[in-house]
Structure formats: C-alpha cells, structure tokens
Amino acid sequence: MEGLRPDALEEVIHGRIRLGVMAYLSQQSSASFAELAKALETTNGNLSIHLKKLEAAGYVGIDKQFVDSKPLTTVRMTPEGRGAWQRYLDALAILFQNAGPKR
8 A cells, every 4th residue: 555654553552442542532631540431431450451551652641649538540642642643643544545446
C-alpha cells in the first residue's frame, strides 16, 4: 500500500481497550478510572493492565488521590500521547484513503 509503512499503526494504541482510552481522552481533559471502565465496558483489572502499557509508553499520566476518604484515580493524555494519537489518526487516514478498489 503506497504511503503506509507496516509499523505506522502504533501497536501500543491499536489494541481495543487502549484505542478506546485514547479516543475517550482525546475528547476530555481527564477521566476517572471508574468512568473509563464504564465507558469501555471492561473490568477494572483489564483496564488497569492497558493503562499501565499506555503509561509506560508515556501516552497517559495517572494521578491517585483520596476524595472523601475514598481513592480516586484519574487519567489524562500527555502531550506525547496527543502526538502519538495524531500520528495514529494520520496513519488511519492514509490506510482508508488507499482502501477499496482502484478506480
């Protein structure tokens, strides 16, 4: 496919849950862990694993605090994550632009 390198789709983002996290956070300044789990219809354990991968890549920041004596975990996309997200979307645009039968 012309214009698309095989490694252009960032593997860290491309997984279903991680893709959902990045898409969700691209529209929000931050989100609580519970909000993400509900929106993505996933378990806490599954979300936790995927957030760790995104955090290790530098794409999200995770903040933990206590509010009314209850733990509150919030997640935000980092500037590096925003750049990676834009590159991912650009790669998808190239992929879809070149998809389909030749005219």
